[in-house]
Amino acid sequence: MVTFWVSVLAVSALLYVLLDGFDLGIGILFGLTRDEARRRAMMAAVAPVWDGNETWLIATGVVLWGAFPIVYATLLSAFYLPLLLMLAGLIFRGVAFEFRNKTQRMRWVWDAGFAGGSLVAALMQGATVGALVEGLRFAHGEYSGGEFGWLSPFAVLCGVGLTLGYTLLGACWLIKKCGGEVRASSYRLIPYLSLAVLLFLVVVFVYALAENLPVVGRWLERPYLFVFPAVAAGAAVALTASVRRRRDGPPFYLGSLVFAAAFGTLAASFWPYMIPFSITIDEAAAPHSSLAFMFWGAGLVVFPLMLLYTVIGYSVFRGKAEPSSHPYH
Amino acid sequence: MDSLALLLSRLQFGFTVSFHIIFPSFSIGLIAWLTVLEALHLATRRPAYRIVFEFWLKIFGVAFGLGVVSGIVMAFEFGTNWSGLSRSSGPIQGPLLVYETFSAFALEASFFGILLFGRSRVPPWFYLLSTAMVALGTTLSAYWIMANNSWMQVPVGYVIANGQFVPNDWFKILFSPVLWVRFPHMLLASYLTGAFCVAATGAWYLLRGQFHAEARIMLRMGLFLAAVLVPLQLFFGHLAGDYVHDKQPVKFAAIEGRWHDEQPASEVLLAIPDPASETNKYAISVPVLGSLIGSLSLHSREVGLTDFPRADRPPVIIPFFAFRIMVGCGLILLLLASVLDEPFEPALPPGPAAAYHSAAGK
Numbered sequence: 001m002v003t004f005w006v007s008v009l010a011v012s013a014l015l016y017v018l019l020d021g022f023d024l025g026i027g028i029l030f031g032l033t034r035d036e037a038r039r040r041a042m043m044a045a046v047a048p049v050w051d052g053n054e055t056w057l058i059a060t061g062v063v064l065w066g067a068f069p070i071v072y073a074t075l076l077s078a079f080y081l082p083l084l085l086m087l088a089g090l091i092f093r094g095v096a097f098e099f100r101n102k103t104q105r106m107r108w109v110w111d112a113g114f115a116g117g118s119l120v121a122a123l124m125q126g127a128t129v130g131a132l133v134e135g136l137r138f139a140h141g142e143y144s145g146g147e148f149g150w151l152s153p154f155a156v157l158c159g160v161g162l163t164l165g166y167t168l169l170g171a172c173w174l175i176k177k178c179g180g181e182v183r184a185s186s187y188r189l190i191p192y193l194s195l196a197v198l199l200f201l202v203v204v205f206v207y208a209l210a211e212n213l214p215v216v217g218r219w220l221e222r223p224y225l226f227v228f229p230a231v232a233a234g235a236a237v238a239l240t241a242s243v244r245r246r247r248d249g250p251p252f253y254l255g256s257l258v259f260a261a262a263f264g265t266l267a268a269s270f271w272p273y274m275i276p277f278s279i280t281i282d283e284a285a286a287p288h289s290s291l292a293f294m295f296w297g298a299g300l301v302v303f304p305l306m307l308l309y310t311v312i313g314y315s316v317f318r319g320k321a322e323p324s325s326h327p328y329h
Numbered sequence: 330m331d332s333l334a335l336l337l338s339r340l341q342f343g344f345t346v347s348f349h350i351i352f353p354s355f356s357i358g359l360i361a362w363l364t365v366l367e368a369l370h371l372a373t374r375r376p377a378y379r380i381v382f383e384f385w386l387k388i389f390g391v392a393f394g395l396g397v398v399s400g401i402v403m404a405f406e407f408g409t410n411w412s413g414l415s416r417s418s419g420p421i422q423g424p425l426l427v428y429e430t431f432s433a434f435a436l437e438a439s440f441f442g443i444l445l446f447g448r449s450r451v452p453p454w455f456y457l458l459s460t461a462m463v464a465l466g467t468t469l470s471a472y473w474i475m476a477n478n479s480w481m482q483v484p485v486g487y488v489i490a491n492g493q494f495v496p497n498d499w500f501k502i503l504f505s506p507v508l509w510v511r512f513p514h515m516l517l518a519s520y521l522t523g524a525f526c527v528a529a530t531g532a533w534y535l536l537r538g539q540f541h542a543e544a545r546i547m548l549r550m551g552l553f554l555a556a557v558l559v560p561l562q563l564f565f566g567h568l569a570g571d572y573v574h575d576k577q578p579v580k581f582a583a584i585e586g587r588w589h590d591e592q593p594a595s596e597v598l599l600a601i602p603d604p605a606s607e608t609n610k611y612a613i614s615v616p617v618l619g620s621l622i623g624s625l626s627l628h629s630r631e632v633g634l635t636d637f638p639r640a641d642r643p644p645v646i647i648p649f650f651a652f653r654i655m656v657g658c659g660l661i662l663l664l665l666a667s668v669l670d671e672p673f674e675p676a677l678p679p680g681p682a683a684a685y686h687s688a689a690g691k
Contacts, residue, residue: 066427069419076408287495290420302431309439
């Protein structure tokens, strides 16, 4: 039962990172252009799917609460500030979809909200993961690091890194969904973004070694963990190749594979800890009566349905997006 | 704990829930009504029903979206602001919210897409079914949320182990009698919110002499619904009050503004409660009515706030006035629903705007 809910949690979180990752990335890219036609095309590429993507964030949050209440309580209160900033960012970018087309004069406000909200959300998610990797301060099983305990150079670095990663995913999605100038400029951007992400990974690695973070020890104990970075490296090479050949489809999937491998790296190097090196999965799990109650309805029936709907949703809106065909205009 | 941080946390959470509830309480009622409209359109083929449907569907979309984004914040604030609560009651509240999110996702998100994009892609009966499914989804959401909240008001079906509430009887939690009074109370509130918003919009168009046929549908259906539901709502409100009386006597005393035990108890209609001196200033009260409302009796003893230590009393001013505003609004709505139903009955000849519009709708 515990294993089942850990898997549900992992799948929800990974889906969130991949799906909202590209759509936050597009929000950031949106801020880099002034051209209205390009902006419309970018919005059209995510308009039908963005709210479904964010559902996975809620799913992740509530599964965490229902199945691992101690982790939910500890992490959310430790990450009060970054989470609140992230939510504010998500709200601004969410309402921008509805409101930017209702106004000409005030459009810049919603455009700034869309790009800025996406950027802040991505930065904060990265910083949160970074702080978790670095380790939070605990006393008697409770977080004791204060309001800014999460904020460290390493967390900021991870914030920037995840933002770059999301932007890369966004660019890959744009070449898949758009044509014309948007596709061409995304192709031009991808090599720089990939290089930046690579550079970030090297810096993180060196930093972790230099600071002798506890996670390094786990790596030395478990050499098989290097499978994940190897998969990521392979996917990165293939990504470069398909971008060179200007093939529209594969880069997004390969970018996602890089992300999935990074996610797997993190998860596997912490196993069986849920909050690294202080609370394990079994310690955090809710009582059996809670897990079983969720399993027989939400877990067994609804969760597969949610996955199915996600697949159907994406297949309905497959192919290149037409700016004029989306409902917000 | 730092009392300023506590106050700010309460304010923040209070604002979030109050802001959030505006949207679901409107959209749950609206989508139920839209289902009726779509069925009426299929049955009668009157274009006006279709026009009204399309008009309100757009508004539903915006309200629904705002409900979702403000709801996400709530799902996080339980952890960010009330870490201790979510740690100990997580094994019960968490699964209830998992069901809420999952069933909402399964029904609302998927069928809502069909409502927005699918009119021309699915057969009419399936479109109607999709509307009904979204309505069912919002109703189920309301059920899970009320299950969660009712459990917080009157916890049942649990044992305490390792500092956590461990569920040992889900049936008791899901079919708690408190829940089955408060859930209908919430649903009726949503239907009434929807009904009055729709009726008011219809009235506004009628006053401006625009869209006559459509405006009359909105006004008549809205007021009809209100006339039926307001009395029912007052009844369920009374039942919900009974549970507060029996299970949360200190909250009941605060709402009533009753400081000392009374037998028979009077009912304070209006006053300014003063926690410092534990009295009411400028009180207008009716003798014996308090016992009648509290226990349906002419001589029952009703408890006062001073029976409880100060630390265990809720702040009096907010529940005292909030309750009077709620009941006052309920009575005004009752008056509106019963008085206004008639004057709009005689059919006015359709104006040029209506003729134009119903032609455009075909």
